[in-house]
Amino acid sequence: xTEVTQTPKHLVMxxxxxxxxxxxxxxxxxxxxWYKQKAKKPPELMFVYSYEKLSxxxxxxxxxxxxCPNSSLLNLHLHALQPEDSALYLCASSQxxxxxxxxxxxGAGTRLSVL
Amino acid sequence: DAKTTQPPxxxxxxxxxxxxxxxxxxxxxxxxxxxxxxxHSQGPQYIIHGLKNNETNEMASLIITEDRKSSTxxxxxxxxxxxxxxxxxxxxxxxxxxxxxxxxxxxx
Numbered sequence: 001x002t003e004v005t006q007t008p009k010h011l012v013m014x015x016x017x018x019x020x021x022x023x024x025x026x027x028x029x030x031x032x033x034w035y036k037q038k039a040k041k042p043p044e045l046m047f048v049y050s051y052e053k054l055s056x057x058x059x060x061x062x063x064x065x066x067x068c069p070n071s072s073l074l075n076l077h078l079h080a081l082q083p084e085d086s087a088l089y090l091c092a093s094s095q096x097x098x099x100x101x102x103x104x105x106x107g108a109g110t111r112l113s114v115l
Numbered sequence: 116d117a118k119t120t121q122p123p124x125x126x127x128x129x130x131x132x133x134x135x136x137x138x139x140x141x142x143x144x145x146x147x148x149x150x151x152x153x154x155h156s157q158g159p160q161y162i163i164h165g166l167k168n169n170e171t172n173e174m175a176s177l178i179i180t181e182d183r184k185s186s187t188x189x190x191x192x193x194x195x196x197x198x199x200x201x202x203x204x205x206x207x208x209x210x211x212x213x214x215x216x217x218x219x220x221x222x223x
Contacts, residue, residue, distance in 0.1 A: 004158070042202065042213035043159065056209060090158050098208045099164070102149050106158030 006091050006107035014115050015081060021110045023074040023091030031101050032074040034066060035090040043090055081114045119203045124218045133190040135217050137203030140184045146207045148179060150188045152199040193221045
């Protein structure tokens, strides 16, 4: 099983809402990632978790709050988002050694619209 | 910041080889070259990676020049399903950043 599952596929939320994006993998990977992708742009790294601990935060605003409850799950909690946060949010996972950690398996993404 | 330069777009006739170039003139000795592609509305997909030797797998071949300052991804027999944005990434360890990529269109 080389699948990374993201739910929901689409999400529409208002600026005062609180919502969560979910990501799950069962490949035994110990590194998990959140990316943000705007239309016609490359994915931008947001957060990296290594062995369930946050290892990289690319200066992401605090209205995005990641959580890794166990080695298979990754959440992204959203609160008080702005319309410019509308984007495709991608989750990925990989092994942890220096070469294989850059062989990342991506989910299909959650397309988020903030109204 | 991305350390690679790729042409923004390319066309390839169906059934022909697609050769996608990437310049990475500032690559350091321990950095690998990775290639990914992203088909419209899907997540990126890993294709192949290499350090200094040429590599081949079931999807593609990767040719890295002897000075390692550039590489070429080869899709030997392009199909319509290979239409995608192809990203070349140079990294070792945690610094993994996508550049702007090459949009490949395979033409029937």
